[in-house]
Amino acid sequence: MGLAPFTEADFVLSKEKRAEITAGLTERQAFMVNHWMDLHEVINRGDWEGMDVFFNTDTMTYDNPNRPDLGTYHVWKTSPQGLYKTFPPSIYRTLKAWGRGEDEICVLCHHHGKHTGGPYMGVQPTGNDLNVLWFSWLRFRGDKIDHIYSISDVLTMLKDLEVIQAPQPVDPYK
Numbered sequence: 001m002g003l004a005p006f007t008e009a010d011f012v013l014s015k016e017k018r019a020e021i022t023a024g025l026t027e028r029q030a031f032m033v034n035h036w037m038d039l040h041e042v043i044n045r046g047d048w049e050g051m052d053v054f055f056n057t058d059t060m061t062y063d064n065p066n067r068p069d070l071g072t073y074h075v076w077k078t079s080p081q082g083l084y085k086t087f088p089p090s091i092y093r094t095l096k097a098w099g100r101g102e103d104e105i106c107v108l109c110h111h112h113g114k115h116t117g118g119p120y121m122g123v124q125p126t127g128n129d130l131n132v133l134w135f136s137w138l139r140f141r142g143d144k145i146d147h148i149y150s151i152s153d154v155l156t157m158l159k160d161l162e163v164i165q166a167p168q169p170v171d172p173y174k
Contacts, residue, residue, distance in 0.1 A: 003110065003131060011044060011091040011112065013037055021097050029099030032140055036107055039145075040092040043080050051077070056144045063149045076148075086120050087113025087130045095133075103140045108133065111152075121163045132157045 013021070018037060022030040039054040060073035070076040084090040090113040098106045113130040115123075134152030138145055158164045 003133070006110075006112075008089060008091060008112075011093045012041070013093060021094055025097065025099045025105075026102075028102045029097075029105055031143070032099070032103075032105045032138065033094065033097040033107065035140075035143070035145070036097075036105070036136075036138060037094050040094065040109075043084070044089075044091045046084050048077070048081060051080075054145055056141055056146045059141070059146055060144075061147050063147075064151065066152065066154050083111070083113065086117045087115055088117050089113060090130075104137065105140075106135060106137045108135055115161055120161055121158075123161060123163050126162050128161055130157065130161065 018034060021037070022033050025033065035054060039051060042050045042054070055073050057073045060076075062070050062072070062076040064070065067079070070079055080090075090111070092109060092111050094107050094109050096108040100106075111130065111132045111134070115126045115128050115130060118125060132152050132154075134150055136148050136150040139147040155166060159166050
């Protein structure tokens with residue numbers, strides 16, 4: 001998966017780590033990335049009411065080809081809540097960030113947890129690690145998130161959680 005070894009403490013980003021992630025961004029882009037990283041801290045605590053202040057809750061939209069059912073903020077919000085219960089500690093962090101203009105950022109993120117809290121896609125808790133990398137493109141309106149497009153490594157996640165078996169060839173062209 002390409003992740004360096006980590007501990008749960010790595011999900012609490014220091015000022016220095018945040019500065020590294022936002023290096024090279026404009027002041028506005030750095031604000032948006034820090035807003036996103038602040039949101040992760042709130043979600044990592046399970047503060048579901050506290051996360052509302054990060055979004056334009058009435059207009060925010062969400063797109064993900066793997067989850068077309070999560071189109072609005074209020075529906076999308078149920079996903080991190082379900083993940084929090086199913087994969088404790090269910091914690092998120094930003095690894096890299098890029099910016100474009102004054103209202104768009106793209107972030108590479110990592111979600112970690114353990115399948116101990118309940119069934120997932122019909123599979124009872126296995127105790128297996130959840131380590132998902134994903135990209136999100138975020139658009140802001142004002143100082144709040146107004147749109148998220150995300151794409152994640154669902155295949156690896158489903159294999160790791162024993163939802164599916166998908167052997168990978170050594171050389172797929174043979």
